[in-house]
Amino acid sequence: MGGLTSLLIPLEGGAEATGWADCGGEHHWPPGQLSFCSRPLFPGLGEQFFWLNNILAQAVIAAILVITFWVLVSRNMKMVPGKLQSFGEMAYDMVRNGVARDILGHDFRPFVPYLLTVFSFILVNNFFGQFFLFMMPTFSKIGYVYALALLSWLLYNAVGIKKYGFGGYMKKMCLPPGVPPALWIIIIPLEFLSNIIVRPVTLALRLFANLFAGHLVVLVFVAGGSMLLLANETYGGFPIPLLKTAGVVSILFSFAVFALELLIAFIQAYVFTVLTAQYVSSALAEDH
């Protein structure tokens, strides 16, 4: 009975096991948090080597790919670019001119390495959600997202404090000019919350949730579709009609979702980069 029953009442089967603590058991259906469990590369080594897992491996591979690509492109650069260099320059210009220079103005130069790192690292890891071998976006593991959001938070606050001093920066971030003193008691906590507390959280959650949900949708369509195709349940002795048709449609639709995910992988990498630059720019801006 398993397959169809859990299809009809999806939450019932998985309701018991939804936390990270439940990783390691059988949890094929429904797709949920447990579909994102990391698997240790060497289970024989025991719990203390859990950090050596498949997500770490693909993150390291992504880092190697990013560094290799950029070093290959930037090594031996010509005045008249070849194909590889043209592509590299296009990507570089997108971050350098399209993001850093447009948002940060004339002092954009020191932030280019940071923004370039953010963009390419996120992009490659997002594409891993669609690539065979991995089929898992690294940034659907929220620890990695927290790391990047934390760095961006530190960066924009640090450059702001460095420029205006701690008091000056806090005043600038929490009190927009022209607010009547009567409203300070409302505005200051609100601005503090929005500019200091909420920014890194939204930055992290936006990236994480897009990839987590996108991957989950793909899983639902692929796994559900294949279950429908393989189902041979009967109801009162008769085969249930259109089960296989629904399965085919579901699998076909998963391709469309897949293409959408490729687009989202790029958009989220770009958005994270743009917002980081935006926050830095607002921390440095002369007047609010």
Add this chain to the structure above:
Amino acid sequence: MRPLLDFGPLLPQDPSEIIVGLVLFFIILYAMSKVVVPMFEKTYAERSSLIQGGIERAEAAQREAQAALSDYKAQLAGAREEAGRLREEAKAQGAAIVAEMRQQAQEESARLLTNAKSQIEAERASAVTQLRTEVGGLATSLAGRIVGESLSDDERAKRTVDRFLAELESQAPAGRA
């Protein structure tokens, strides 16, 4: 059993995720800021200076060409002027030469004429002298033959000859004049 506030997937499965993320990020950031971005910026700077230099060189070449053109035009005008001047000069010179030649020719012809005249004069004079000597004898002998013995009378003959000579002499200056 479960905590009151369940963060679900918003809680990292393992804290190592954050550390790995940070470490990898810094490794990439290091490569970016030490190698990639400096190389790109260097190439861009070189390229823009190359383009800038190219434009400047082209402008310099154009200025040079413009200068050469005006120089050439000036030279051409000078050459035209020079040619006109030379033509005028040659014309004047030719006229002078012609005039000189004409004068020389006139002088020469005058000289030749004078020479010829004096030569003719001299020849005539010598002819007259010669004739005078011969004509006397011839006439005498002729007259003697015609007149014969009638002229044996010396006195008469002498007078006749004298008269004849006088006639000749009075004729001669008139003939010469």
